[in-house]
Amino acid sequence: GQQLNQSPQSMFIQEGEDVSMNCTSSSIFNTWLWYKQDPGEGPVLLIALYKAGELTSNGRLTAQFGITRKDSFLNISASIPSDVGIYFCAGHLHYGGATNKLIFGTGTLLAVQP
Amino acid sequence: DGGITQSPKYLFRKEGQNVTLSCEQNLNHDAMYWYRQDPGQGLRLIYYSQIVNDFQKGDIAEGYSVSREKKESFPLTVTSAQKNPTAFYLCASRKSTGQGRAKDTEAFFGQGTRLTVV
Numbered sequence: 098g099q100q101l102n103q104s105p106q107s108m109f110i111q112e113g114e115d116v117s118m119n120c121t122s123s124s125i126f127n128t129w130l131w132y133k134q135d136p137g138e139g140p141v142l143l144i145a146l147y148k149a150g151e152l153t154s155n156g157r158l159t160a161q162f163g164i165t166r167k168d169s170f171l172n173i174s175a176s177i178p179s180d181v182g183i184y185f186c187a188g189h190l191h192y193g194g195a196t197n198k199l200i201f202g203t204g205t206l207l208a209v210q211p
Numbered sequence: 212d213g214g215i216t217q218s219p220k221y222l223f224r225k226e227g228q229n230v231t232l233s234c235e236q237n238l239n240h241d242a243m244y245w246y247r248q249d250p251g252q253g254l255r256l257i258y259y260s261q262i263v264n265d266f267q268k269g270d271i272a273e274g275y276s277v278s279r280e281k282k283e284s285f286p287l288t289v290t291s292a293q294k295n296p297t298a299f300y301l302c303a304s305r306k307s308t309g310q311g312r313a314k315d316t317e318a319f320f321g322q323g324t325r326l327t328v329v
Contacts, residue, residue, distance in 0.1 A: 139320035
């Protein structure tokens, strides 16, 4: 199945550091979503982006919808131990008509050392 | 409170048995999805349904079956034909699949069911 290229695959950082991850695709998306998954739980929606070039913040999180509509990035500033988890991007792919799919990235595992 | 609920949280299955995982939502969402997640892996789509009484196979449908008799419910049956069923199963729902407001395309997930074959 189709998946987005998400990088890095994993990150091990010190508390207080900033984090950046991104997703790229060969397809154009009309919506980008970023999720966080805690161990043993379902993913929780963090940020949604609807327009090319859009920059949206949610607390220490900032995400941008790429101008080309083929990429998106997520930044976390001043990381804390509870930021630990797997971060997924997802793009909404509009095929036209009634066919639409939500495509997920492969995930970025974030570990934060106190 | 509106939300999407999966049950049970943990499920153990013997070899050769069928088991059914429950997914219920009270968000009035039209579309519902089942994903499988293996350790350290991303999400793989098993089945999805965009409307009651209709569903389509995803990328890894073999060994699974679903039904969508009610808008609120989308149970997943893991059959004995699924050779490697041990995994974390996630159910998700969306208001619509893209012809309406952009915000309606946001997907919300349940808490997951961890299935183990013993």
